[in-house]
Amino acid sequence: MEEDRSGARPAPPADHDQSGQRGQEQGADQAPLVCSARGCRAAPAWGLRWNNPRLHTPERRKTWLACDEHRERLSTHLDVRGFLRDVVPAAGLTGGRS
Numbered sequence: 001m002e003e004d005r006s007g008a009r010p011a012p013p014a015d016h017d018q019s020g021q022r023g024q025e026q027g028a029d030q031a032p033l034v035c036s037a038r039g040c041r042a043a044p045a046w047g048l049r050w051n052n053p054r055l056h057t058p059e060r061r062k063t064w065l066a067c068d069e070h071r072e073r074l075s076t077h078l079d080v081r082g083f084l085r086d087v088v089p090a091a092g093l094t095g096g097r098s
C-alpha cells in the first residue's frame with residue numbers, strides 16, 4: 001500500500017449555510033423542539049404527522065413541528081403533495097416516552 005500524498009489536497013468548498021446555525025449547545029439526545037419552518041426557532045405548538053408513500057411504508061409517520069405562525073404554511077406544503085396525515089397538538093408529542 002502506498003499513500004499518495006503528493007500535493008496538498010484542495011480544501012472542500014465551504015458551502016455550508018451559516019445563518020442560524022451558531023451556538024447549538026443542547027444535549028444530543030434531547031433535541032430542542034423548535035418549529036420546522038426554515039429559520040424559525042419558536043417553540044412548536046403543533047405536530048404535523050405526514051407520510052410520503054413513495055418513500056415510507058404506510059404506517060410510518062414523519063413529524064414536523066410548527067409554531068402557530070407556521071402551522072398553516074407547513075401543513076399546506078405537505079397537503080398539496082398529499083403527504084399530510086394528521087395535525088396534533090405538540091403537547092401530545094413532547095411527553096412521548098413512557
Ligand SMILES: [Zn+2]
Binds near residue numbers: 037040
Ligand atoms: Zn415557526
